[in-house]
Amino acid sequence: MTELDKLVRDLGHPGVPLELGVLLGCLALAFALCWLVGRKHSADSVWFGRAIVDGLLFPLLALVLTYSALLALAPRQPVPLLKVAIPVLISLVGIRFLARVFTVVFPASGLARLAERLFSWLAWLAAVLWIVGLLPAVMDEMDAVHFVFGKSKISLLSLVQGFLSSGVVLVLALWLSAVLEKRILRETVDDLSLRKVAANAIRAVLLLVGLLFALSAAGVDLTALSVLGGALGVGLGFGLQKLASNYVSGFVILFERSLRIGDMVRVDGFDGIVTDIKTRYTLIRALNGHESIVPNEKLITERIENLSLADPRVLLTTEVTVGYDSDVDAVQKILVDAALASARVLPDPEPGARLARLGADGLEFTLLFWIADPAAGQLNVRSEVNLRILAALRGAGIEIPYPQRVVRVIEQGPRPAPG
Numbered sequence: 001m002t003e004l005d006k007l008v009r010d011l012g013h014p015g016v017p018l019e020l021g022v023l024l025g026c027l028a029l030a031f032a033l034c035w036l037v038g039r040k041h042s043a044d045s046v047w048f049g050r051a052i053v054d055g056l057l058f059p060l061l062a063l064v065l066t067y068s069a070l071l072a073l074a075p076r077q078p079v080p081l082l083k084v085a086i087p088v089l090i091s092l093v094g095i096r097f098l099a100r101v102f103t104v105v106f107p108a109s110g111l112a113r114l115a116e117r118l119f120s121w122l123a124w125l126a127a128v129l130w131i132v133g134l135l136p137a138v139m140d141e142m143d144a145v146h147f148v149f150g151k152s153k154i155s156l157l158s159l160v161q162g163f164l165s166s167g168v169v170l171v172l173a174l175w176l177s178a179v180l181e182k183r184i185l186r187e188t189v190d191d192l193s194l195r196k197v198a199a200n201a202i203r204a205v206l207l208l209v210g211l212l213f214a215l216s217a218a219g220v221d222l223t224a225l226s227v228l229g230g231a232l233g234v235g236l237g238f239g240l241q242k243l244a245s246n247y248v249s250g251f252v253i254l255f256e257r258s259l260r261i262g263d264m265v266r267v268d269g270f271d272g273i274v275t276d277i278k279t280r281y282t283l284i285r286a287l288n289g290h291e292s293i294v295p296n297e298k299l300i301t302e303r304i305e306n307l308s309l310a311d312p313r314v315l316l317t318t319e320v321t322v323g324y325d326s327d328v329d330a331v332q333k334i335l336v337d338a339a340l341a342s343a344r345v346l347p348d349p350e351p352g353a354r355l356a357r358l359g360a361d362g363l364e365f366t367l368l369f370w371i372a373d374p375a376a377g378q379l380n381v382r383s384e385v386n387l388r389i390l391a392a393l394r395g396a397g398i399e400i401p402y403p404q405r406v407v408r409v410i411e412q413g414p415r416p417a418p419g
Contacts, residue, residue, distance in 0.1 A: 034061065317369075332365070
């Protein structure tokens with residue numbers, strides 16, 4: 001009799017209703033405990049998730065309670081329903097753990113969602129094989145399939161087990177780094193850029209240590225990695241030097257704090273706010289919504305204007321042309337008063353109006369004024385000042401001349417007829 005036939009037979013046992021009640025009671029008790037503990041949980045909690053049941057704690061508690069009930073009922077009667085529930089809950093624990101950690105660490109990563117779906121399908125497939133009793137046979141068949149790498153002979157089963165163990169260790173490392181960033185770094189480090197570099201460094205170290213442990217658990221000889229390390233060093237020295245330079249520059253920027261998230265900068269004529277500093281590149285978002293991806297090496301080796309580093313004040317200018325018969329003192333007063341009327345223009349340093357040129361069309365004035373919030377936009381405040389200037393000049397009857405050109409027509413006598 002196969003395991004599937006035995007399962008079908010046991011499901012007809014008269015004690016199945018009692019078993020179903022015990023299973024539902026275990027699920028209800030697990031939910032009640034999770035609800036009592038996690039009523040005030042945050043939405044990014046790995047243990048409780050967004051709705052308690054989609055976190056890690058609920059299936060884990062349900063698994064422990066169901067397994068305890070199975071041990072208690074098994075000596076008295078068949079427990080096929082609980083035996084089915086055990087692999088289902090184990091798969092759910094693995095899926096919930098992977099999904100919640102990926103949601104916290106990589107909230108907007110499509111690759112993380114793909115890895116989550118792939119693991120979910122594999123976990124449910126393994127649960128089905130376990131329930132119908134085919135999992136041992138499938139494992140034996142996988143163990144019979146071998147691959148030869150040089151002098152080493154590795155089975156398909158060992159590859160899958162090594163892959164799963166590596167994945168578990170790496171996910172644990174990601175979870176630990178996220179916990180350290182949330183519970184320790186956010187409370188002890190106020191600077192966002194410094195906190196980011198510390199989080200990246202901790203995550204890199206934990207992933208490296210976790211990878212070494214996973215490779216060791218999978219049976220990989222770590223001494224062979226010395227050859228790989230030498231080859232990687234040569235590759236970094238030649239083909240990947242630009243990439244390595246960008247990564248090193250990213251850590252230098254974060255450590256030196258020459259650029260910080262939220263700074264207003266100008267790079268190659270592109271003005272914007274630093275929104276994120278990654279290990280390879282920096283994101284700069286302009287006020288019009290455009291984003292620029294700047295390699296970190298460029299920020300280290302070239303001249304960058306940081307408008308927020310020492311003094312956030314920015315000098316703005318606007319040009320005005322009036323007629324030659326205008327009162328110069330009156331025009332200067334109108335320009336200064338128009339600038340001071342704007343709430344964003346600083347009274348100190350005081351705005352100034354200067355007669356810049358005696359132009360071809362009129363007297364050309366330049367108005368200089370300062371603002372302290374360039375991140376709020378520069379064109380809007382310049383437009384506001386220009387509108388006030390235009391209204392004041394029209395109200396004072398001061399002419400704003402159109403471009404004028406004098407064309408002289410020289411009349412010549414009739415040309416002599418050709419001889």
